[in-house]
Amino acid sequence: MVAPVEAPVEPGLIVFTDRQQAGRPLPELIAMAIDGGVRMVVLREHDLPRRRRLKLAADLRAALDPVGGRLLLEEDPALRKCHDLDSLCAAAADETAAYATLSPIFPTRSKPGYGPPLGLAALARMALAVPIPVYALGGVDNPARVRDCLDEGAAGVAVMGAVMRAEDPARLVKELLNA
Template identity: 30%
Template sequence: MSRVKVDCSLYLVTDRKCLEDRDLFQSIEQAIQGGVTMVQLREKSVPTREFLQLAIGVKEITSRYRIPLIINDRLDIALAVDADGLHVGQDDLPLLKARELLGPNKIIGVSASTLAEALLAQFQDADYLGVGAIFSTTTKTDAPEVSLELLELIKKSVSIPVVAIGGINPTNLQQVMATGIDGVSVVSAILAQKDCRLAAKQLKDLISY
């Protein structure tokens, strides 16, 4: 049983399309300064060499601030940069194989959109769940929608941290947190804003309210 403890209260997932002409590394650092507690590097359509270089750069920042770096999907990249963990979806590398290859001391998160998926992930030793999409989102258009009622049921049914994802922003964040979950995962609510530090701080203040 993995015993990795994670603070996933404000979990940033990257999407460079949100940044327009702003720098990814600078934006991530600003977001961490504003209160982000975890960072997931998500690159679905770049060559492996480019993903690796991005991961090296992001790891330098997250290590400096002692914030966990999670790599989305790509076990090889996670191993290559000694990332703190890996996040897998339902169609990615199976959790049991990921745990076997990463070992017991790395963080592994799993996407879930049903209670059955959530319970299985917990049984198979996931460290946290990413549940969504709670609201419609342009950053992941193929994600199934999850109601607030189901989100609350999943949280009550598992003992590992539950993070909500999908269209979460300052106007609906407290509604989501009212379900009792452990944190929110955001993309555009931070990275699409001109001041990533301020955007993160505003979200963190709402979470802590």
């Protein structure tokens, strides 16, 4: 996924939503993640009717605005998912791209059908191949994995399931950001 150049936030952690995995209402969960330090959220929830999704987006924006955070919609035309070097290079060539996510790095419960994990060596090779920051996504669910990704050249990490399923999203976000 690629964000537009005008992105005001250079996140250390990007949280993708998935209310199906959340153990509480999404606005409550995201508010807890914001308390933990998250400043960029990507809204998925494609199955919601348009009005409900717009209301959810407005609620999440209202929670992010006071901390200078940003909400992105996953289907935004400026956003692309990167799963290999070709898609990452295409994202980097896009003049509107400020950064990209690359996935899956590790095995993940959230998206098991995306093929085998790329692994840390591939992350390192691909992150060095492009001039934009690359965020590791997929199975980055603990501080040790965050450190491994950063050591291999990732500018930060993106998570979905680990935060959505966390008993204490604020604590998990703090742990991931402190890594």
